[in-house]
Each structure stands twice: as C-alpha cells, then as structure tokens.
Amino acid sequence: MQTQKSRPARTAYDNARPHDTPIDRVLHRLDRVKRTAPDKWIARCPAHDDKRPSLSIREAEDHKVLLKCWAGCGAFEIVAALGLNLGDLFPGDCRSLHQHGTGPMRRPFDYRDALQGIAHETLVARLIIETVNSGQEMDVESLDRLALAEQRISDALQAAGGVQ
Template structure:
C-alpha cells in the first residue's frame, strides 16, 4: 500500500462510480456485478476504512477483488498502537453513510419488485432470470432493513 495516501483514499481510487455522500462515499461493489452503488465507504476516527456491501459481499471479498488486503484498510501506525478495548464505535457520519446507502438500495430494489409484481398481476410469468433477479432484490431489501435496524 502506498505510504502517501490514507487508507480510505487508497481504497476509493480503486473503486468505480464513486460518489461522495454527506459523511462518506458510495460506489459500485467490485466483488459482484453491481448495477448501482451498493457499497458504502466511510472513514473511522482512527483512520480505518469502514466498508459495507448491501448485496452481502464481505470485506475480504471486496478488497480481494481490487487487489488489496484487509490490513490495507487500517492506518499502520494506529493499528499497532490501538488495543481492541480502545477502538471507538463507528462515528455518526459513518452510520449516516450506511443509512443513505441502505435507503438507496431499498429504492432501487423496490423498483425491481414493483416491476415483477406488475408483470405477475398482468398474468405473465417471470422468466427464470427475472426470478433470480427478484430473489436478489428480496435479499438486498432484507440486508438493507437489517442495517437500518442495527445501526
């Protein structure tokens, strides 16, 4: 990892469709075929990177997809000095970034569910690929609901 860039900038430069949010960023997740920004990124007070994919990708999958390691998400100097008991809770700004990303996922996936519902209500069956996408939409809605409930 470059010693010049902070960990969050090192991650952001490798992501696509990065957009600033009020207290962080959203981007397309590199670990899956992301059609819209489902990855929320924020920086903790201690310099560590907070990343959450609403499609369910874990941090290891995310960093592996862009050639990084989980250790690249931490400020090396802080990581050596920081005992687990002293690690602060995520800052309010990071929580807000998660909420905004979750609401974006809910908006996008609700559209998929609504379109499938209209097709079914009209008497047409869904193609297998559409059923798979509907399943993904339902999983993403459940994940977003969990984030909104937990934070």
C-alpha cells in the same frame, strides 16, 4: 578547499498532504464513487456484479476505512477484488483488525446494522430522486434499484421479527 555542493532542494510536493491514506487507496480503485457526506461515499461493489451502488464506504475518525456491501459481500472479498488486503484499510499497523472481521460470536440480529442498511437504502433513493429532479428520466435500472431498497428494508424488518 572545496565548496560542499548542496543537495537538490526538496520540491514542494514532498510537503504535500500524504496521498496514501487508507481512504485514498480504496477510493482510487473503486468505480462510480459518489461522495454523500464529508466522510461517506457509495460506489459499485467490486466483489460482485454490481450494476447499482451497493457498497458504502466510511472513513472513521481514526482514518480507518469501513466497507459494507449491502448485497452481502464480506470486507475480505471486497479488498481482495481491489487488489488490497484488510491491513490496507487501516492506517499504520493493523492491530484493530481483531475488532473488525468475522468473529464467531455474531449476534442473531444487529439493530445497528439494520439501521445502517436502511440509511444506505434511503440514501440510494435520495440519489435516484435527485437524478430525476434534475430532469433526467427515471430508467429501468433506477426503478429496479428502488424496488430492491424496499425489499432490503422489508427483509430487515422480517429479520427483526416482522410487524407486531
């Protein structure tokens, strides 16, 4: 009678947290990633020549990844530049793709979108101020970036109908 050899024991890493969540996939491929909140990051946008952090990344409660480039790159261009496809932003299947994307019925002005843009620009300004506060000198790039923030917020205001 032969003793049955047991299979090699599963090692600890089999039980480790799954590493292949959409947010991991995206963050590992991005450059100059900075976490700004438990579920939010900013990074350089891979889809344009981005010397400044124009890309905001958010992980939704359902683990879907939301990407927004404030210079105007589309989610498709961004994931393509990362060597991913839109389905990689979603856990499991990609059914929710239909809610995302570039539908033909775009509202002329989206207040939520504009407020998110202002929030992003304010965040960029905060990060620059933190850098200066830590004793580093304000460089030209940061000054330009602050000017761009002001410009983008003014543009949002114009798009909303300007000052009354």
